[in-house]
Amino acid sequence: MASHYEAPIRNPLIVGDKTYHDVTVDVARPVEGKANRLWWIVFSVALSAFLWGLGCIVYTVSTGIGVWGLNKTVGWAWDITNFVWWVGIGHAGTLISAVLLLFRQKWRMAINRSAEAMTIFSVVQAGIFPIIHMGRPWLAYWTMPIPNQFGSLWVNFNSPLLWDVFAISTYLSVSLVFWWTGLLPDFAMLRDRAVKPFQKKIYSLVSFGWSGRAKDWQRFEEVSLVLAGLATPLVLSVHTIVSFDFATSVIPGWHTTIFPPYFVAGAIFSGFSMVNTLLIIMRKVSHLEDYITLQHIELMNLVVMITGSIVGCAYITELFVSWYSGVEYEQYTFLNRATGPYWWAYWMMMSCNVFSPQFMWIKKLRRSILFSFCISIVVNIGMWFERFVIIVTSVHRDYLPSSWTMFSPTFVDIGVYAGTIGFFFVLFLLYARTFPVIAQAEVKSILKSSGEKYKKLREANPNNSH
């Protein structure tokens, strides 16, 4: 009697003639092997960008915020743009590991590890900006409600910037714990395979003595589910709180109620694109094409398409409401976006975010790896411009025409941003060489239900179970 039923329409998630051992070997290969020349070249480039950005940060903090292109009207520009952009990118990781877990999506298993790594590393980048954009960052600890000698002077809990502090720090710590919990069985696998004493020692330390007993696995699953259940509202609330930085203000173009869901949709949109960018490269260079299949890419493209359409709806909603509102300031803001001095940024955003994901309706295009890769880059450019447009075009022209001005970044603005991209890739490249980039324990759990080999065996012997 067949004990397993799976709909025949489902494509295999693991292609090739894989056994459990093959999965282990494939996942451990990048960690156990040596970095090739290409890795070192890319790593050096990323490291140089990081160090340059670090120099720009040190220059900013020691000289003053005035080295940036900000002015008295535009007090937020690249700093917060990059902050929101990085936070947004981070959201896909949690979405993949938590929301898709709640929806029992088996295809998440090959990509969740790297998506979570991407979350952690991009939240780290995001976390840099709230500190360095402060005029006096050495007093950043004043944002914490710590009992003190100023008569226990406390923070005001009414500011979304304070909520940001709590949101981002909670998000980073929960993501880190979620990620590391999932890593335990995989680190244990690397520990057990390690032959060099140093590697053995390191992986013994990081795997916390995981021995894979039934009770451990049972609790592991429960913890994963609970953390997924906690991370899902977290992921929605974190970017909501980030959107409150703008939505709770009185600036025309910022003061909208659509921002919380719209920012979250945008975050998923840009985050999934970034996952796509990274995984398309990673599957190639780490030879993981059998695990990160075309189907994974296609499914991510579908998420990009859906969230891109949500973002498109939000744009149209904003435009409709500004016309419908009868508020001339609101109407002017959108007129200014489309036809003002930053028209190019607005149309860049529109074309990248609204039009480009619509290509994914075409099956041939969304199943093309090269096309997906290009679109994933385009989307992230578009989402950067979305934050830039929202932030800069709303404040550079608002209520008083006497306060109208322009914004242009300096090399330090650009250098810090380039530095965070460098730092992100430094972390990600180091991760790809030392961490199991695929959650092999999870992949093994779907090997027999979704592996190509076993699917074929089932088809060949419909009465036999495997």
Place this chain on the structure above:
Amino acid sequence: MKKIYILALLVGGLSLTSCFHKDKPNYQYMADTDMYFPVGYETYQEIPQGNTAFKGNMEAQLPPENTIKRGWMPFAYPNTNEGYEDAKANLKNPLLADSLAIKDHLKEGAALYNIYCMVCHGSEGDGQGILVKREKYLGVPNYKDREITQGSIYYVIYHGRNAMGSYASQITEKERWQVALYVEELRNKLLNK
């Protein structure tokens, strides 16, 4: 292993304490950048070396001679014996113009007297202040032994006389007249005893 923990605990504990000396100002966190020190000149501050805008290395500079600030008039009686006699005969207390307020002036004058004068002249005005009683300083006269008027009292407070120094820098013109009122009251009490 246990020793390492204890050592780490000790080092960690020590790092939480700060080493400050009671005879020196304490360490400050980011004091140079964060407005702990004034940018403008503070009253009585020492002027840093190399600053030529100030004479004598101090912030407090003398006003030009023969200038009159708003709400102040120079004292017309010179610091000479003739000036003293002149003030004694002709200088009148302007506070007497408002007879209803004299009670309050006396109260103020008593408080000021007990701060500035009592230490030598005694609380009764009999020349038996605490410095005299302890024989730190002798030769303080009893008010009843001297022929003084409010004008002469004011004059002596302003210029000082013989061993007594000027109190013009301690108390204002109005306060000097309040003290003069009170001193005369003390003298009358001593005379009526």
